[in-house]
Amino acid sequence: MKQHVGWIAGTAAAVLVAAGAITYAVAEDGGSGTTPVADSADAGFARDMAVHHQQAVEMSYIVRDRTDDEDVRRLAYDIAQTQANQRGMLLGWLDLWDLPKVSSKAPMTWMGMGDMPSAGDGSLMPGMATNAEMKKLGTLNGKQAEIFFLQLMTAHHKGGIHMAEGCLDRCAVGVEKRLAQTMVNGQKSEIDLMADMLKERGAKPRS
Numbered sequence: 001m002k003q004h005v006g007w008i009a010g011t012a013a014a015v016l017v018a019a020g021a022i023t024y025a026v027a028e029d030g031g032s033g034t035t036p037v038a039d040s041a042d043a044g045f046a047r048d049m050a051v052h053h054q055q056a057v058e059m060s061y062i063v064r065d066r067t068d069d070e071d072v073r074r075l076a077y078d079i080a081q082t083q084a085n086q087r088g089m090l091l092g093w094l095d096l097w098d099l100p101k102v103s104s105k106a107p108m109t110w111m112g113m114g115d116m117p118s119a120g121d122g123s124l125m126p127g128m129a130t131n132a133e134m135k136k137l138g139t140l141n142g143k144q145a146e147i148f149f150l151q152l153m154t155a156h157h158k159g160g161i162h163m164a165e166g167c168l169d170r171c172a173v174g175v176e177k178r179l180a181q182t183m184v185n186g187q188k189s190e191i192d193l194m195a196d197m198l199k200e201r202g203a204k205p206r207s
Helices: 002-028 041-064 070-096 131-137 142-170 174-200
Strands: none
Touching (some): 041 070, 041 142, 070 174, 142 174
């Protein structure tokens, strides 16, 4: 297990090192050369995924205070660092494009899902935990906290993959699509890792 988690840590470090170059490379992307507009898939993905990532960061820091298990704490740290960095890149692109970071349209409109009802209670997009679930995570300790975090984060990653794959289908900016593919690859690997960690704790991902 520690070797697998260590591999994830190395991947996270590589993403952090490349961050600055990728963020500013978007200004000279080899695609169409045009700046995305506010209602484009590129802008919508950047805005929505920034919100989605922020919750993952918060969830990760919560569980680090609720358990002494080194594997869970290391995974949570890696997720927090990677997704905080990616969130900064997404918001940085919106700044480069001179586009607003919030929209009056419903989340997921860029994927044609803006008219679908959200789960509510803070769960604005696929896979996001509710406010009640986030609050519950902050009340648990030890193994219970580990299991609940792994279950929440697995669902969160599945939702994030769905959104990133939507960008791969709809976004026009090449460097943003490459980041979306990185998200898909990294989060699929972490889902496999979390399934193993749940099994070790006698639990399963939530259906």
